[in-house]
Amino acid sequence: MLWLAVFLFALLPTPTIAHHGWAGNSDEEFELSGTVASPVNLVGPHATMKIKAADGQVWDLTLASVPQTKSAGLTENAIPVGSMVKVHGHRNRDPKKFEIKTERVTFNGKTFKVYPNRS
DSSP: OHHHHHHHHHHSOOOOOOOOOSTTBOSSOEEEEEEEEEEEEOOSSEEEEEEEETTSOEEEEEEEEHHHHHHTTOOTTSSOTTOEEEEEEEEBSSTTOOEEEEEEEEETTEEEESSTTOO
């Protein structure tokens, strides 16, 4: 009977837990400038946004947790789509993935440090 309870419990839907650690990203610092293609999104465990580089490549930016990103002042309306930004962080180790674990975003002279304790 216990096996049946365990089996049924395993079938229950569970929330997806995602953790975006640093292991999948290069150790080297990485900077990129581009225009905002998709604004800050504060849904999920980490905030995200997209920028388009001068060569046309769209990059996915993984920011800090939603509360930490908000406390840095980076909200959905902080940077309009089409605005020029500079981002600093660590790009994905896989060169086919255009993703940056982003430590800070600079827009119009203001720097949003979403990971203030990192270099």
